[in-house]
Amino acid sequence: MFRRAVRFAAAAALAALPWISTPSQAQEWRGWNIHPPDYPVSRGMDRFTELVAQRTNNRIRMRTYHSAQLGQQDEAIQQMRIGSIDFAEFNMSGLNNIVPSTQVLTLPFIFRDVAHQHMVVDGPIGDTVGEDLEKAGFVVLAWYDAGARSMYGRRPIRTPEDMRGLKIRVQTSDLWIDIMRALGANATPLPYGEVYTSLQSGVLDAAENNWPSYESSRHFEVARYFTTTEHSNVPEILAVSRQRWNRLNPADREILRTAARESAAYQRQLWAERERVSREKVIAAGVQVIDITDRSPWARLMEPVYAKYASDPRMAELVRRIREAR
Template sequence: MKTVSIPRHVFTVIASVSLLAAAVSAQAANWRGWNIHPDGYPNTEALEAFSEAVAERTDGRVTPRVYNNAVLGDQSDAIEQTRNGALDFANFNMGPMGPIVPETDVFSLPFLFTDIDHMHRVMDGEIGERFADALESKGLVVLSWFDSGARSIYNTQRPIRTPEDVRGLKIRVMNNDLYVQMMAALGGNATPMAYGEVYQSLTTGVLDGAENNFPSFESSNHYEAAGYFSLTEHLIIPECLCVAKSSWDALSEEDQEIVRDEGMKASELQRALWVESSEESRQLVLDAGVEINEVDDKQAFQTLMEPMYEEFIANNPGTGELIEEIRAAQ
């Protein structure tokens, strides 16, 4: 048999190709995404669609996978994990973002937005870009802004029609000092608590109520314990679809364009699904016997928030102008 001599440079080329293939494979070794919501939730559906589209359009170079129900930790932990690159992407509510990006605390001021459409106009415009820049400086690249509806108070005791109806109630709030101040201004006893503990606390009387939107109220089964849902609509808080800056910077320009484009599409889908889900959830809890009431005089609630606004502006120079910009956004 004749022996064939292979030049040394051929081995070098083969080795280089193997290393390149390994590098490509490593790059496609799955993006891990954090999500607090359950299967079927509007945000979950949008994140799943985002993941599938990104994987397909990048030919597997980026392969996102969403982990639902906060199985990778609570939101505070997930924010840190995403900032340091342990997680690659996530859907975050701006409520608990204040300790990392103080500018976002403005979204936790009650009655900042007049309605959902107003919030969309603000976040999709120049003001939203400024907030995106602030988040990126802390390691979170914003692809788009999600909806989280309007938060209202629900409880086990009575309808809330005036601030006086809140007095003495133990109400769960997210872990943010502004929410504690808000509830105290209404005469309630604010109780910061992990979301997963609320259902049992409502059934055992540890809590009298909580505050959230219709899809969360329904999907968490809180309506089984809390029979009164009052449309205070006191908070409208945007959410982001964010990518870890380290993961973003590792992408080619082509893949960055794909990921950002699919992030925008995910926002459009999430917002559309949110409207449908809110209507469906409202009808479901109504059929289950929950009493839902409008709040005719929201100004009475807003008036009690004025000292809170004054203190916030005094403690955060420059926010007065920002608040006026947000309120004036068309």
């Protein structure tokens, strides 16, 4: 009787530890991604899920639903927070209103170049923002590239003065609304999937994004002028729902982190190549590219944005650390 009681107590103790997983406990995970399957982000996520499946002997089987099959980003963010989506790749701007420190990474002209951005997000500053994201329900595993964002529209934009009065699509973020206001434009928050028809119909005059998004969404068909303002170089996160993360044992957590970092290195290589190819494609299709060589007139207009979003001592310190990172 005593031995039976001991065995029962041991079994009960194990059952009370939901984070412990064993080889017999297969898990099916659902993942969200807004991009089409051949996009660099999508291929990076596919590499991540393949590595996790291999290294867990298929105990953790992940399926990524590409092309926003599970909803637009705002919807997916909420699903992630309640645990109905297990993992996702998010643009930082969509998280600005939930996690204030993410706003620093989306400030205009905050990064000198791509190498500077990688140094920042892969180091202690990225860890600081990651800790804030985890408190909100997102466990950051790795940082993906999203490229420099520039303006494109139905008519040429050559100077900041050309922005005045334009209706420009932005993501659902107070920061992005204020950036457009600083340029004298009318910010129009819209889901990504509605941008093409809105440009086509004249509801929008312009939008802003990177080369691959501009090309893969075919926005170049209805917005024939691309201006290389490169006003923003916002990183993206590959993250797991905190609810799902809390049910993993330490060994599986390390498998996920390692696989995610390897997938990020792969995604960044794909991204650099895709940027080059996308630019060549749209130019061949007749798009007029307006190259901006001096961005200082644009950057000077962002002073009110920094005053609003980086005046808090903690945000100001993050800005200082980013600018001083070498």
